[in-house]
Amino acid sequence: MSKQLTRHHHIGQTVVPYSISWSQDRETVSISIDKSLELTVTAPMTATSDDIESVLESRQEWILEKLYGLKEQESPPYSKEYLSGEKLQYRGRQYPLEVVESDVPQPALSFDEQKFTLRVHRFDAEADRVSVRRKRQAVVDWFLERAKDELPERSSRFELRLGLNDIPVEVGEIEGRWGEYNNGTVRLNWRLVCAPVRIQDYVLAHELAHTVHEDHSDSFWNTVGALVPDYEDRREWLRLRGNTLVV
Template identity: 30%
Template structure:
């Protein structure tokens, strides 16, 4: 009996079987070598968050880059000053830059806190910048005065109304200018009046405190300094910032007594503060008001 020939079974490929190698493709043309892409340019440097106008160096303190003024000085240790301009650092000539930067890192929290305080103060000053027009309000002797353009007035005349409603300023300064006056004209007229009032009030308060302190004032001049409220010289002259006229009388008295006390003690020793305390026992309160208050920017 003839045996039957079984037809060939189709081959099954298991998932675990290796696939048969594919036929080699025809030879390909040689590919050109890959050209390296140009490196991306480095990102621009992050500008300093706090920058002193005369900065020569900068450092990263925490998350903030601080550009600071650096100078050599005849002193025994590294000094830091944070002002409205920014951070200033002074160091002896024998101290290396690395040691200076270590000191900055050690003081980073204090420096950043003071820089933020100065920035916030600058923002408040900007917000207090006066816009000169009819109805502008200004602080005067701790009160509020409203500027009124009144062409019928000669010069500038202060009016006080004791019958105003609560919360309504009782003082108005009538300035002899038309409604069409420019901001510069209004500013000049009001500032001139404020400076005249400042001289009058300062002279009165000096006449009160000089005899009590046992000093003789030889000359009183007005100052417009941006960082100092007053100064005194050994020759008996005193300079007072006319912008003190914005404060109430207790603050003015503190600055007057402070400068007159320097005619006895040309320092800030314990003896000096005893002299101030002899005429103003609670001078610390007025000094605190002077430091915390932000005056209007009249320029």
């Protein structure tokens, strides 16, 4: 027979509640996360708190991948060479890419709501390693700027419903997660601009809910649910397809 005990594990600014199930039948400590993102530690009766914390610390990357959906079940697309005929994903839709030679000092991407156009110098027209790197940087720069323009604008209606005002929303490169809330500021991964708007809204609602609930408690998820009632479906989309949000 086992007993349950709830504690909290800290990964940077992220507080992860977990339940301990003490079992006479186990010899080692194991961890699991179910579909509701509840973390459970199963430990032998002889395990100490330090033993459990040591295992959690060794599995922090795995825990974050599960919680934030960055270790996806669906494989990412093949690496792009940024040639005509390839597609770029923007706000959940795939748009064709057309590469044209132009008198430009470096590659530049534009979008006309129907297709992407990548203007390149004739020396960048071929798919050699240097040219691919230069073209990719132009694509990343375009998506990053678009993300900085669009993603923060979506937070105002959630702030209003939470009784908040002018929460700073920063967009940039975030390693290992889609968003975070820290010291009064929401930070978002720029790659979210590739996702459907409903997925962008889920991540924003998730992070803004941390302004009133520090950890992933029942109260936290109730707040997220009040903002986006189908948050479980959106979270599952991100878990399964987040690895495809690449340029």
